[in-house]
Amino acid sequence: MRMKEYSTKDIANIVGIATPTVRKYAQALEKAGYTFIKNDQGFRIFSDNDVQIFERIKEMSNDTGMPVDRIASMLVSEQKK
Template sequence: MKEYPTKDIAEIVGISAQKVRSYAQALEKAGYAITRNDRGFRIFTDNDVPLFQEMKKQSSETGMNVGEIALTLLKDQNNHSEPVNSEAVTPMQNEVTTPDLPQIEDDRYQLLLDEINTLKQLIEKQQKYIDDRIEQQRDLKYIELLRKSQEVKKADLELAASQEKEKKKGFFSRFFNI
């Protein structure tokens, strides 16, 4: 018996791969067992092709949802005593086991915590850089103000010295500018 992946069934039946997945989910919910490979992907057989073709036909003709169509088709098959699928006897063996969900959540939580800590370190580094730059600019402005203050004091001292020199000159030298 030939096996087909989802995309091949989609081409054979003339529907999209997404529609094949939708039909397959509806059939599985209705009790139809679809074989899965070791990676958990659905594998379809020649027996599945007519079922998908009929689902496509009824979907376009009746307008029923795929869940109702799947139930109707499987009920009709059971009434005609046709085997639904050879794998239907043991549906549990076809189910893919998922890893422990709490462990996955713990791993995701830890990953998020690590990412938060990395971002926190980055923010602290940026804040230190900003603080250092502000401190440097403050220091430069302080030095500039000190220089201006010293220049003003120097000018005041020179003015005071010249005024003192003027006072020491005699009356005639000041009067005649000698």
């Protein structure tokens, strides 16, 4: 079965955040060592797993007011376990 692929706009709509916020989260995750699939043009392609991570960042950011890069680091190290 093929993985469902989402664009930045899709993620923004699903998670309920603005497209620049999607980019901000993605950059924070990449800085923390997370890898996204990229298409031939070098644009990020998001998967269902990414959707969950974005939802968690939004949730934790709203609940704790923690900086996004700290949340991203926490989630990435959690995933590596």
